[in-house]
Amino acid sequence: MVSVVLLGAWLGLLIVGSVRTPVGPVDTNMTLRPSFSGGTKINVAPLGALELRSHVAPIRLDVDVDRLDPARSTALVEHPERISGLQDEIVRDISRGTVDLAVRSCVAVVAGATALGLAVYRRPRPALAAGGLALALLTAAGATAFATWNPKSVLEPKFSGLLAGAPSVVGNARSIVTEFDVYQQELARLVTNVTKLYEATSTLPAYQPDPATMRVLHVSDIHLNPAAWHIVGSLVKQYDIDVIIDSGDTMDHGSTAENAFLDPIPDLGAPYVWVRGNHDSQATQAYLSKLKNVHVLDNGRAVTVAGLRVAGTGDPQFTPDRTVKAQGDPAERMAGLRLASALRDQEAAGTPVDVAVAHNPVAARETDGAVPLVLAGHVHHRVNEVLKFGTRLKIEGSTGGGGLRALQNKEPEKVRTSVLYLDRSTKRLQAWDEITLGGLGLTTAEVSRHLPTPPRP
Template structure:
């Protein structure tokens, strides 16, 4: 017993009598004892403990609740705050990469992750080109509202997490309240510092990561393009309306009248995410009585998951939509197209629609970070062999087809060579330049025509880099009951400041004689003051 008493007194000090509490909670030697001896040190220790608990609570609360979902234009976005040594903002665009903005100071970092496109909002943009301008204005308000909700949510979660943690650690109402107050002050001060040092001009000087490293080289000066697109979209609003009058022009052409049983095919290519192209396609499908739409690829720009929602407008056409993948389209893009109820994705395969047998194969490359180039130019031998190889694969498929193939589809015209003599017509895109030519004829084989389409999406943002935007183009092909090409209409819409719609009719075959007819068409045009197209009268000889 004496030994125990001496041990207890030596632990608590000579003048510290043993109490019931002391017996229940033995004192620790050393530093804790000194704190109890010195009230000042004890207060400092408690303050440090409260501060530590508050900081841990703030960090934990920020990670737990510092995120909100919000709509930014047609996108669904996730905003989140994280503690960081320096401020700034990261805009994640999976899987393309990220934009890093030096947007603000302070120990908090904002992350904006763009998710999938909202189908309803996307369709609204497509239906009304003017809504693009409204969406760009509302996007700023969407971001501001989302950030405000994020700040309030982060503040609430930080204080709540701190109060819970302090209650568990201290089991003292006063100390818990102090910890909550410190958490409130730290969080509010940090958010206030970020708001007070915000730099709106940081959006003009982003740092790119991932595939987006190539974005400045591809897109060019974003501010100039934005200004050009505003002017361009204003023109397109008038131009798209004028397309509805093209049908009147077509019916007035005296040289060629589609006979009963004619199959009308609309060839589009290289949409590159331009929503205006969908409205133009829908108008032509309705006004020209299109039976089948053929798309030779590059419907998207990067082939990413958010872009997959862009193909939702295919179902609105209510017509068979035959598609092959371009070099800007990923397998994910092709899968999204295949999910549309009226879509047919060809990949070294054939399909028959309205008596037309169509064979097609996707581009062997996936190079979303590359610009277009003339067919076959700038290709390494390995890539050239790959591009030509898919043409050889499709040629073998065409030769094995139980039904004679009327149309073969490739994305790059460089793939068309091996198809010479296997079918009468090959359609392609890729170069953003319309061109019609004959493939080298093989001995004993029928000639094959190669028709390269321009860009139905005006090359997307790339089309705004020049002094004049790339026009939107598509072609209506007319096939007779024997599924032979009789004529085609080249439709071109666009040209900033020119407000013109061109329709050029080409008669390939004289229905009365069954022979080839050379044609020199006159385009329909509308000037800046009178954009309505007038009749075109192709002139034939022979």
């Protein structure tokens, strides 16, 4: 009977014992799980998790933060007076979700234990007894959690994943408690600013495509900023983009915990060509190579996407790995020389490359004379330069606005990306639009058109 009660209650919680509830401008999924130590675990994908020793009981509360709801976030932007009441709204949402979760969990454990009791005993009385025992067990666990509730657990959280750096970003936990009003306002302001950044893309002018022109969106150094996917998706739709080329540093630490951040790429609306940056690991590369509509380039590999021949190489240095001594520019030059050699081999084979891609500009410069156009990133600002032997080097700024680290800067870093217009027959660069969006807290959107300078006679 004990085995039936425990297993049935666990299966009931697993199958139907969760509640999806809004908390302020975000959507969450709240679940009770059997646990020897109890506590509360808050999962913020893909950043990591936050664990609190909130109670000691055989049940744990799991809260999964799924996404920022665009409608509720937009409402904050359009009605700034609501920000002052955000704290009370969040408290009400959590209270409502907790009550719903308690009711659902009771139903789940009773239904699970009763159903399993019927399957095992095939008689209603022991099955109902199993359901009653399961309810009593959950009630006892809830009473234990209530009796051992520790509200001060927020002072001693345990961070994992990228959130391990959260204390240095948001400040000392005690100062959060003593100055909670300040942090409440900052949190609400951050949500509001991200929403404004989303809205900035909708103000960009629509481009009327020329059928003789191929449009390539160059992005770089997203650094784990989820707002970047909304921006990229908007630009793909507005500019009717044929190919997206990412010159690396899509991640920040290159850990497998970050990989879920990459899942929106197949749905951006255009083929995605990617090279590894110095913040992207081999695990990142392996994960991307399995995604639909993604083309990973490394070691001079070339692909033809939407009629454009592109070759590239990943950065030879993985900066977050402190176990390996960085080799600096010599390693980058060697990677660039190998890419240049591959480009010349492609030309000799009758399949010349139209665009080369490397993350570090040091590597990209080594392709001078081997390709008409080479794209890079890494330095977080734009550079447009025609090299000695005629190759045009275009370095893009950070499409992620510097990523999570932008929150630490005194001034917000701007979001930068470019639309390149290539002749569909010759694949030569005809013009490009530099798109610049204001960083967090700013709503500016600038588009500037540039034409390549004709070569000197």
